[in-house]
Amino acid sequence: xxxxxxxxxxxxxxxxxxxxxxxxxxxxxxxxxxxxxxxxxxxxxxxxxxxxxxxxxxxxxxxxxxxxxxxxxxxxxxxxxxxxxxxxxxxxxxxxxxxxxxxxxxxxxxxxxxxxxxxxxxxxxxxxxxxxxxxxxxxxxxxxxxxxxxxxxxxxxxxxxxxxxxxxxxxxxxxxxxxxxxxxxxxxxxxxxxxxxxxxxxxxxxxxxxxxxxxxxxxxxxxxxxxxxxxxxxxxxxxxxxxxxxxxxxxxxxxxxxxxxxxxxxxxxxxxxxxxxxxxxxxxxxxxxxxxxxxxxxxxxxxxxxxxxxxxxxxxxxxxxxxxxxxxxxxxxxxxxxxxxxxxxxxxxxxxxxxxxxxxxxxxxxxxxxxxxxxxx
Numbered sequence: 001x002x003x004x005x006x007x008x009x010x011x012x013x014x015x016x017x018x019x020x021x022x023x024x025x026x027x028x029x030x031x032x033x034x035x036x037x038x039x040x041x042x043x044x045x046x047x048x049x050x051x052x053x054x055x056x057x058x059x060x061x062x063x064x065x066x067x068x069x070x071x072x073x074x075x076x077x078x079x080x081x082x083x084x085x086x087x088x089x090x091x092x093x094x095x096x097x098x099x100x101x102x103x104x105x106x107x108x109x110x111x112x113x114x115x116x117x118x119x120x121x122x123x124x125x126x127x128x129x130x131x132x133x134x135x136x137x138x139x140x141x142x143x144x145x146x147x148x149x150x151x152x153x154x155x156x157x158x159x160x161x162x163x164x165x166x167x168x169x170x171x172x173x174x175x176x177x178x179x180x181x182x183x184x185x186x187x188x189x190x191x192x193x194x195x196x197x198x199x200x201x202x203x204x205x206x207x208x209x210x211x212x213x214x215x216x217x218x219x220x221x222x223x224x225x226x227x228x229x230x231x232x233x234x235x236x237x238x239x240x241x242x243x244x245x246x247x248x249x250x251x252x253x254x255x256x257x258x259x260x261x262x263x264x265x266x267x268x269x270x271x272x273x274x275x276x277x278x279x280x281x282x283x284x285x286x287x288x289x290x291x292x293x294x295x296x297x298x299x300x301x302x303x304x305x306x307x308x309x310x311x312x313x314x315x316x317x318x319x320x321x322x323x324x325x326x327x328x329x330x331x332x333x334x335x336x337x338x339x340x341x342x343x344x345x346x347x348x349x350x351x352x353x354x355x356x357x358x359x360x361x362x363x364x365x366x367x368x369x370x371x372x373x374x375x376x377x
């Protein structure tokens with residue numbers, strides 16, 4: 001029988017959700033262990049994400065958490081990262097005639113989203129075909145996020161506050177006994193703590209079942225991306241371009257390349273997601289409808305998982321069992337909401353007031369809304 005490691009808190013999953021939860025929770029629970037099933041933290045989703053901070057993205061809870069995260073992302077604490085976490089980049093929404101009405105709805109409902117003449121976009125992006133968009137809108141106040149730097153910064157914070165990252169420790173058995181959650185891993189280690197945070201991403205429901213709790217109905221969805229050469233164009237300062245219906249997007253990557261995605265959301269089981277050739281072809285075809293860029297070679301292709309709750313809002317807060325907390329369902333918003341989401345999780349887990357900025361988000365992200373039959377909003 002392995003010795004039991006007594007901890008203040010256990011966080012399952014070391015992607016961006018688990019890293020920010022651990023960093024914030026370790027302030028009050030320094031003997032914290034962050035369990036990760038893989039050989040490296042953030043292998044499945046965080047490590048495959050190319051994120052921007054876009055205020056007009058996601059449901060109301062995601063937008064509120066994004067707004068509350070902005071100051072941290074733009075001015076992180078001293079020593080958090082050796083390089084800036086952000087780089088300014090506008091986001092442009094293009095509308096062919098069939099999407100004009102949808103774009104008008106977006107502008108009317110959005111914050112800081114303004115109409116722009118498509119000719120202005122063509123001046124900035126000379127590859128844009130003149131006959132593609134009849135209307136366009138721009139969110140100028142957006143920025144790239146250095147995902148790796150943000151993720152590693154939170155992991156360093158967690159370790160500096162006493163936390164431990166335990167790799168290759170997949171949870172195999174979970175039970176609550178004697179006022180503590182006991183997690184036995186497939187590697188034979190045993191950890192026990194009064195507080196357990198489920199930040200397992202696509203595997204969040206599986207972790208809940210191991211603990212004898214009802215799943216939320218999390219649905220992992222595959223998202224495909226690829227890198228191409230923009231040919232004669234210098235794309236370093238291009239905005240992110242996408243259509244109003246969000247069926248494709250492109251953005252500069254590594255300054256001189258273009259990241260292209262069909263913005264796919266294909267239901268899948270939790271897995272090591274891999275790109276499908278059809279999705280790669282669709283991404284190229286949709287991009288080429290808008291941009292006059294021939295693609296002779298795909299330089300790199302990959303896929304990642306974006307996991308949603310049934311109502312597509314996040315799940316942050318107490319579960320149905322004492323000491324069990326959810327930090328799941330980040331969907332496509334996990335990076336840009338991470339600073340505030342971690343702060344909220346830590347406040348809820350320790351019974352502290354999250355403050356007025358985050359308090360209004362609490363009922364929107366309460367995981368118990370599904371048990372109450374409140375999943376459809």
